[in-house]
Amino acid sequence: MTRILIAGYQHETNTFAPSLADWAAFNTGENFPAFVRGQAMQAQLTGINIPVGGFIDAAKREGWQLVPSAWAGATPSSYVTLDAFERISAAILEDVRSAMVQGLDGVYLDLHGAAVAEQADDSEGELIARIRAVVGPNLPIVASLDLHANVTERMLRLADGLVSYRTYPHIDMADTGERAAMLMREHMRAGYKRPVQAKRLPFLIPLNAQSTWMQPAQGLYETLANIEAETGCMLSFCMGFPASDFAECGPVVWGHGGSVDSAVQRLYERVNEPGQWRPDVLPAREAVAQALSVAESASAPVVVADTQDNPGAGGDSNTTGMLHALLQQGAGKRWPGQVALGLLYDPAVARKAHEVGVGASLDLALGKAVPTFTGQDSDPPVQGRFVVRALGEDDCELKGPMMTGVKVRIGPCACLEIDGVLVAVASGKMQMLDRELFRAVGIQPEQMKLLVVKSSNHFRADFTPIASRVLVAKAAGPMAADPGDLPWKKLSPQTRTRP
Numbered sequence: 001m002t003r004i005l006i007a008g009y010q011h012e013t014n015t016f017a018p019s020l021a022d023w024a025a026f027n028t029g030e031n032f033p034a035f036v037r038g039q040a041m042q043a044q045l046t047g048i049n050i051p052v053g054g055f056i057d058a059a060k061r062e063g064w065q066l067v068p069s070a071w072a073g074a075t076p077s078s079y080v081t082l083d084a085f086e087r088i089s090a091a092i093l094e095d096v097r098s099a100m101v102q103g104l105d106g107v108y109l110d111l112h113g114a115a116v117a118e119q120a121d122d123s124e125g126e127l128i129a130r131i132r133a134v135v136g137p138n139l140p141i142v143a144s145l146d147l148h149a150n151v152t153e154r155m156l157r158l159a160d161g162l163v164s165y166r167t168y169p170h171i172d173m174a175d176t177g178e179r180a181a182m183l184m185r186e187h188m189r190a191g192y193k194r195p196v197q198a199k200r201l202p203f204l205i206p207l208n209a210q211s212t213w214m215q216p217a218q219g220l221y222e223t224l225a226n227i228e229a230e231t232g233c234m235l236s237f238c239m240g241f242p243a244s245d246f247a248e249c250g251p252v253v254w255g256h257g258g259s260v261d262s263a264v265q266r267l268y269e270r271v272n273e274p275g276q277w278r279p280d281v282l283p284a285r286e287a288v289a290q291a292l293s294v295a296e297s298a299s300a301p302v303v304v305a306d307t308q309d310n311p312g313a314g315g316d317s318n319t320t321g322m323l324h325a326l327l328q329q330g331a332g333k334r335w336p337g338q339v340a341l342g343l344l345y346d347p348a349v350a351r352k353a354h355e356v357g358v359g360a361s362l363d364l365a366l367g368k369a370v371p372t373f374t375g376q377d378s379d380p381p382v383q384g385r386f387v388v389r390a391l392g393e394d395d396c397e398l399k400g401p402m403m404t405g406v407k408v409r410i411g412p413c414a415c416l417e418i419d420g421v422l423v424a425v426a427s428g429k430m431q432m433l434d435r436e437l438f439r440a441v442g443i444q445p446e447q448m449k450l451l452v453v454k455s456s457n458h459f460r461a462d463f464t465p466i467a468s469r470v471l472v473a474k475a476a477g478p479m480a481a482d483p484g485d486l487p488w489k490k491l492s493p494q495t496r497t498r499p
Contacts, residue, residue: 002064004184005099006042007092008052008110009127010073012148014243014314015116016373016486017078017478023087025074029409030428031312032073037091042068048405051144052110054177062185064105069095071110075429076314085117089127096134106140106184107131110177113149113164114241121246121490125154132158140187144180146170147210148241151198151252160193161186161256164236166221167212169433169461171401183234183256197264198254201272203496204242204483205251208279208307208472211457213464216276220267227266232258235267242483243314247492274499280472281307281481287473288325292334295449298468302449305470306341307456308477309378312431317345317454319378320367321475323423327382331450332420340443341452342424343410343432350427353388353414362386366416366423370478373486378476382418389422390415390442400434400462415441433458435466456481 010032011021026035036044046056052071059066070091074080096107109128117123131141142161145151147168155162161183165176186194212218220237228235235255242249253268282290291302304322311317323341326332331339349366356362365381372378392413398406411427424441432453438445445451446466453459464470474481484498491497
């Protein structure tokens with residue numbers, strides 16, 4: 001029976017962000033399941049919308065025997081610490097060596113592709129290199145990647161197949177795992193690595209321009225699928241994570257098999273026009289003003305993304321610029337209890353809310369001023385009297401299209417009201433990508449006039465269907481909406497920081 005070892009390492013590294021991803025971060029289980037190893041990994045990750053879940057389903061259909069190793073994921077932040085990376089690497093390598101004793105036919109890795117460790121800028125390439133040194137040159141290594149992967153020459157050279165998501169928000173994660181299984185199957189049938197071609201774009205693409213719910217990305221990924229069907233190769237286009245300060249940060253087009261040279265060139269010519277990648281982002285106060293104007297006559301909520309404090313891109317979800325803007329413009333007084341913001345990460349405040357209970361008032365400072373890429377701190381905490389409107393507990397099961405069925409841990413949480421504005425406060429960092437995260441503290445998002453979500457694009461999958469309008473706001477925070485604003489030091493001089 002064909003034996004395939006499966007493992008995972010997921011981290012999106014914003015090297016300009018304030019918080020490191022240490023070993024504890026990989027064991028917390030906020031955005032991702034907590035570190036898990038062995039048979040428990042396969043049991044826990046089967047049937048959920050992440051790449052390894054899709055690979056497991058495909059492997060069952062193929063009749064492969066799976067050898068589950070370790071799977072590790074942590075909330076996006078700054079560098080993965082030396083200790084964390086070495087622990088994860090050691091666990092996977094130990095399992096690879098053990099599996100080789102009984103015979104192994106392939107290795108599948110569920111990777112992000114934009115993980116930067118303290119000792120390894122290309123930490124996924126380093127992990128693949130270590131596995132390659134154990135299994136030798138001929139055993140196939142195949143990996144799935146996030147759409148925001150910063151794909152390196154080393155990754156392409158050492159892996160036998162790489163394939164990435166095609167949606168942002170990422171609703172095709174399990175589908176990508178299945179495509180990785182197709183690459184594995186084709187390699188094993190052929191007995192050798194299929195031809196690969198890659199081309200790097202000469203500029204960075206801002207996150208807010210990358211959504212496949214909008215143009216140009218929506219149409220470009222349709223073009224990718226059409227070219228793929230015509231040429232018989234498997235294509236990928238990673239738009240990159242534009243906040244990882246190392247030489248190979250940036251977008252890459254690549255493909256495997258078929259008429260790969262012409263296919264990659266055709267797709268590259270379509271995606272490489274820089275003018276199409278310039279996003280529409282508003283200053284915080286202007287975004288709130290527009291939202292208030294639209295909401296006056298709208299029959300559905302206006303949704304505003306607080307993109308520069310996105311905990312899915314390295315923010316800590318604790319800045320207050322958007323909350324200040326709402327309060328200064330009287331949003332909650334206009335529609336009391338129908339304006340909401342979340343999730344705001346403040347464990348101390350959440351704990352106090354649980355101590356005093358629903359209905360109690362608290363005089364406190366909510367949120368935090370944090371260092372930003374500009375060299376200045378973000379807005380100060382919001383000082384005032386808050387009323388505890390609801391309390392929530394640790395676990396929340398997501399029901400939206402992106403991570404359906406995944407249980408996340410947001411810790412003790414609460415809904416606090418100040419001047420008519422509802423704030424969903426959590427003890428764990430979690431991007432507002434699912435309406436259930438509001439419901440966890442009693443906020444019904446469909447009944448709101450105005451919603452502010454700490455996210456860049458992932459919110460669109462579950463919030464666009466209920467939104468009368470979506471705006472993107474630029475309040476002070478650690479994740480630059482414009483990569484040209486960042487103080488780059490290691491980026492290749494051939495890569496422009498703006499399209």
